[in-house]
Amino acid sequence: MASTTAAPARFNPARYTHAASRSHRRGSTRIRDVLLDAYATLLGVATVLALAGGLVLALRDQVALALGTGAGARWSVVSAEWAGLPDGAAVTVLLFAALAAVLTGARKLGPVAVPSAEGYWWLSLPVDRRPFLAGRLLRRMALVWAAGAVLYLPVGVITDLQATFPGQLAGAAVFGLAAVCALLLAGLRQSAGAGGAYGAYGAFGSSGAARALGTAGALLLLALLSFLPRQAAAGAVWPAAVVLAAVVGLALWVYTRMEAIPGRELIRGGGVSGHAGAALYLMDTNELGRAFAGTPRTGTTSRARRWYARGTRTPFSALLRADATAFLRTPGLWGRPVLLLLLCVAVLVAAGSQPALMQLAVILLTICAAVPALGALARQTAITPGLDALLPLSPSLVRLSRTALPAAALVLWTALFCTVLVLLGAGSPALIGLGALAGPGFGAAAVRGAYRPLPDWTAPPAETVFGPVPTAQTGSLARGLDTILLAAVPLLLGLFLGYVPGALLLAQAAFSAGCVLMVMYSNPK
Amino acid sequence: MTAAGAVLEISQLLVGYAGAPVCGAITARADAGEILGVVGFNGAGKSTAARTIAGKQQMLDGEVRLHGLPVNEDAIPFRREVAALFDEDAFFPSLSLREHLQLVARGHSVPDPDAAVDAELDFFGLQDRAGAVPDSISSGQRRRLLLASAFIRPSSLLILDEPEQRLDPVMRERVGLRIRKYADDGGTVLLVTHDPALLLATAGRCLLIDDEVREIDPARAAAEIAGK
Numbered sequence: 159m160a161s162t163t164a165a166p167a168r169f170n171p172a173r174y175t176h177a178a179s180r181s182h183r184r185g186s187t188r189i190r191d192v193l194l195d196a197y198a199t200l201l202g203v204a205t206v207l208a209l210a211g212g213l214v215l216a217l218r219d220q221v222a223l224a225l226g227t228g229a230g231a232r233w234s235v236v237s238a239e240w241a242g243l244p245d246g247a248a249v250t251v252l253l254f255a256a257l258a259a260v261l262t263g264a265r266k267l268g269p270v271a272v273p274s275a276e277g278y279w280w281l282s283l284p285v286d287r288r289p290f291l292a293g294r295l296l297r298r299m300a301l302v303w304a305a306g307a308v309l310y311l312p313v314g315v316i317t318d319l320q321a322t323f324p325g326q327l328a329g330a331a332v333f334g335l336a337a338v339c340a341l342l343l344a345g346l347r348q349s350a351g352a353g354g355a356y357g358a359y360g361a362f363g364s365s366g367a368a369r370a371l372g373t374a375g376a377l378l379l380l381a382l383l384s385f386l387p388r389q390a391a392a393g394a395v396w397p398a399a400v401v402l403a404a405v406v407g408l409a410l411w412v413y414t415r416m417e418a419i420p421g422r423e424l425i426r427g428g429g430v431s432g433h434a435g436a437a438l439y440l441m442d443t444n445e446l447g448r449a450f451a452g453t454p455r456t457g458t459t460s461r462a463r464r465w466y467a468r469g470t471r472t473p474f475s476a477l478l479r480a481d482a483t484a485f486l487r488t489p490g491l492w493g494r495p496v497l498l499l500l501l502c503v504a505v506l507v508a509a510g511s512q513p514a515l516m517q518l519a520v521i522l523l524t525i526c527a528a529v530p531a532l533g534a535l536a537r538q539t540a541i542t543p544g545l546d547a548l549l550p551l552s553p554s555l556v557r558l559s560r561t562a563l564p565a566a567a568l569v570l571w572t573a574l575f576c577t578v579l580v581l582l583g584a585g586s587p588a589l590i591g592l593g594a595l596a597g598p599g600f601g602a603a604a605v606r607g608a609y610r611p612l613p614d615w616t617a618p619p620a621e622t623v624f625g626p627v628p629t630a631q632t633g634s635l636a637r638g639l640d641t642i643l644l645a646a647v648p649l650l651l652g653l654f655l656g657y658v659p660g661a662l663l664l665a666q667a668a669f670s671a672g673c674v675l676m677v678m679y680s681n682p683k
Numbered sequence: 684m685t686a687a688g689a690v691l692e693i694s695q696l697l698v699g700y701a702g703a704p705v706c707g708a709i710t711a712r713a714d715a716g717e718i719l720g721v722v723g724f725n726g727a728g729k730s731t732a733a734r735t736i737a738g739k740q741q742m743l744d745g746e747v748r749l750h751g752l753p754v755n756e757d758a759i760p761f762r763r764e765v766a767a768l769f770d771e772d773a774f775f776p777s778l779s780l781r782e783h784l785q786l787v788a789r790g791h792s793v794p795d796p797d798a799a800v801d802a803e804l805d806f807f808g809l810q811d812r813a814g815a816v817p818d819s820i821s822s823g824q825r826r827r828l829l830l831a832s833a834f835i836r837p838s839s840l841l842i843l844d845e846p847e848q849r850l851d852p853v854m855r856e857r858v859g860l861r862i863r864k865y866a867d868d869g870g871t872v873l874l875v876t877h878d879p880a881l882l883l884a885t886a887g888r889c890l891l892i893d894d895e896v897r898e899i900d901p902a903r904a905a906a907e908i909a910g911k
Contacts, residue, residue, distance in 0.1 A: 169790050178786075179777040182816070274773035279783065279832075283790035284763035421756050422739055 171280045172290035214312040222319055235517040235653050236506050236582040246388055248509035249317045253333065254384035255501045256309075257340045260302065261376065264344035266450050267434065268427025270295050270412070270419055277425035288416045291424070295345065295412070299338050299405075306330075306337030314391055321391040328398065329391030335401040336383040342408035343376040348423055349415040379404070441635065442612055443530070444537045451489070451534055473549045477559045485535045485563040494531035495571050498524050503578055518650055521579075522643075525600065528571065529642055532564040533604030540609050554678040557605060561677055565601025572597045572649075585656030592652045592666050599645025599670035602677040607638020645673045689751075690715050690840055690871040691736070696745035698728060698735040704743055705731050707895045713888075715839070718862065718872040720886030722904045727892045729875045730769065730844050736873060737767040737842045749840060763791070766838035768829055768846060774817035780804070780828050781813040784835055791836040803831040806861070808854070823849045834861060840871050847878040859884040879905035 270291050272280065280290060310333035314326045321329065350369070383404070386397035430449055437445035466483045470476040485491070502524040506517060539546065539560065546556045576593030580586070613634040619626035648666035652658045689712050696709040706728030713719040723729045734740040736747050738756025747754040755761050774783065781800055788796035804810040807827040812820050817828065826849040833841060843862070847855050855878065862885045866872055876882050882889065882905045889901040 169792070171786060171790055174786055174789065175775060175778060178779075178782045179775065182777040182779070274771070275775045278771050278773045279775065279786055280790075282762055282767070283787070284759045285790055286759070418757060420741075422741075 169283070169285055170289055171276075171283055171285065172293060175276075175280075210312065214315050217312075218316050218319070221316055234512060235514050235521070235656075236579055236584050246317070248505050249313065249388065250384050251501070251504045251508045252313065253310075253336075253387060254381050255504075256306075257336055257380040257384055258377065260306070260337045260340040261344050261380065263450075264302075264341045265347055266427075267431045268348065268424070269298055269341050269345050270348055270416060270424060271427030271431050272424045273428040273432055274425065277421065277428055281421045281424065286417070288413060291416050291419075292413060295416075299341060299409070302337050302341050303334040305334075307334035310334065310387060314387065318388060318391050322393075325391040325393055328393075329387040332390040332397050332401050333387040335398075335405050336380070336386065339383055339401065339404050339408055340380055342405065342412050343379070345412040346408070346415065347372070347376075348427070349412075349418045440612065443635075444540065444608060444610055447530065447534065447537050448541075451538070473551050474555055474559060477546075477549055477551060477556065478562060481535065481559050482563055484538075485567075488534050491532070491534070491567075495528040495567075498528045499571070499575055499578070502575075503582070506582065514654060518653060521575075521653065522646060522650065524575075525572075525646055526639065526642055529568065529600045529604050530607050530638065532567050532571075532601070533608040533638075536560050536564070536605045536608030557609070557678050558674070561598075561601050561605045561674060563601075564604040565598040565674070567597075568600040568604070569594050569597030572600060576649075579653065584653055586658055588658035588663070589652055592649055592658050592663060595663060595666040595670055596645050596649045597670070599666075599673035600642060602670070602673040603638050603641035603645060606641045606673075606677045606680075610634060610637040641673050641676065645669055689713075690717075690749065691719075691873070692746075692748040692751075693736065694746045694748075696732070696735065696747055697743040698731045698740070699743050700731075702743065704728075706892050708745060709890070709892070709896045711890055711898070713871045713873065715869050715871055716866050717888065718866045718874055718886045720882045720889035720901055720904065721873060721875040721892060722877070722882065722889060722899075722908060723892035729892050732892060733767075733842050733844045733873060733875050734769060737765060737769075739767070739769070764838055765840045765842065766833045766836055767842040767844075768833040769844045770848065771829070772822075772825060774825065774828075776816060776818055779814050779816055780809055780820070783817070783828060784831055787832045787836050793836065799835055803835045806834075806857070807831045823851065823854075826850060827854065830858060834865070838870065840873070841865055842873045844875045845877060846874070847876060847881050855881060856884075877908060879909045882908065 271294070272291070276290075281287065307330040310330040311326060314321065314329045314333075318326070318329070350372075383401060386401055390397040433449035434446055437443070437449055466479060468479075470479055502520060505520055506512075546553070549556075551559075572593040573590050576584075576590045580589050611634055613631040615631065617628070617630035620629040648662050648669055652662050652666075655662075691711075691713040693709050693711045697704045698709070699705040705726075706723070709732055711719065721729050721733065731740065735742045736754065738754045738761065742754075749761065749764060752761075778786070781804065784800040784803055785796055788799050793799045801810070804813050807830060809824060809827055809831065812824060817825055820828075830846060833843070841862075846858055846862075850858065859881050862872055862874065862881075866885075872885070874882070874886060882901055886901045886904075889899050889904045891897055891899040891904060
């Protein structure tokens, strides 16, 4: 056994690794390639910004026109004037939801994390981990700030017509800093570990009540921060000072607790980050969903085990039973759909009487975001087709079985959604039935999206009258979304009309059945 | 403090996932210079137990003490004392084998790290490929690199999870001798293995992990592993 040394090693593994790697890369990197890559990236970013800027300014003009003529107030899907919320409440709700989403997403990705190689070679060293962990966290903070600011700009430009352009930039900068606060709050949560000795958000203790208190405190802080961007956009300076102080305070708190984050938690975050990064690079939303999916529950109830163990008569019923069991064991199954429903209702109520088309767009966006959440099981099974092949069943019956549970869940969810809309004055109670009939179509869409093949980026674009169009790639990316739109047509029409003729119910049933048949019999490749 | 010589003390340790234990409670101790073998069937919980003892996994219940102090992988002194090798295959793509080992040697303040790296490269037969990156060597050679990284650094407890994996018979024998030498120099080894020859060549005592965990004679354990 070699002798151990008493003093802590003053060695920075990150610096050593970087220096050693650079000497390997130097020979293989050509300046010409670097310049070409930079040129292509700049050109791409400039093009995207120009297109997005044009779209945002056009939307801003439309909103200004609608508000100027008062066209929206007369013709709405839901009218929530009774709520009497102040101007800008809907935007604040949206900003709060966005900050909460950053908190949740950051918690999945770490945010203090190391990739697997660093996890093995660095974390086992007897050195202070904080310098190299802090470096990575700083880069993530900068990225989140930039992304938050860029994403806020279109929202601010469209919804805050009075603000000047410098004011909009200030609002965007403040929102970016608020997003960094959300990231740092997630970092504080990490030092709690998995039931470790440290409590949620540092000082609150480790019991369930303390964790709830920590979460409530974090959400309260985010709620307060979500008021600030609009204040900054109006020209006030104090919001920037407040949010900057919050960032500095939280960053120092996280830094002091960084050494307490367990190594396994750092490696877990790095694994999820790597998985999600690769999925984003490949534009594979299903893989992204798998990266963010939690570990399936294994501690099942004895009643569920008995039900699953009960004999079945046909292969199809055996598969259906297995699918049902696995579906119900999916972690966080209802979380996203229910949160999205609440967010949609909050936005509709807080925004008051808006034009019908805008409200329908919000409802459709909610459906598009909620439906894929219920395709989590199908996403998992899509990568192991060999298991389905073990049973003597045709692929169409397998997909029917896989559709059954998401469809049933979405019948409930859409019916609940429509019930709330009816209570908000959307129209006839028959809309609830219409929503329930749309559920199977949405269930089919969830499965179609889950079986979406990876875009083939090597396929040549098709020549059209508008020029070359990458049809193979867009066709792959649109899978699932196309079926949602198809199944939503009668429902949106019913919401637009405010009543449900019998023919519309029949049409909805036919559209949903068509979607299910399309999923059953279409080639997933 | 623990009794004189006791490096590792495990008391009623329960390991598992999501609150469910995968094997019976483990109680054992290992003194300085001792090699404690750990055997069991696939899925018995050997690796989970080893990971938990190394502080890489949350324990469900019980206690593990190293030199009388509770296991805490986040503490620098603990990381200085424990070297662990699991079924991991993570490398820096742009660092050579020599640089990987230099990273570990320098991080652990090994005196004359370059000489130590050369010695390990020689021992594990990697000197010819010292300048290569991990992607350009075989799976077995990467395993040798991981083993070298566990031996190059100072430690008082060495936890090895199936070190024989992907090694040829000659290298397995050499690893056995190296483990024996580590213990002879005063180190304590926790050796999880499916290799009867390696177990017989090294372990003085052996734990059989199952629904009930008990100590078993290494010779009998080796015979059971070999199916005799």
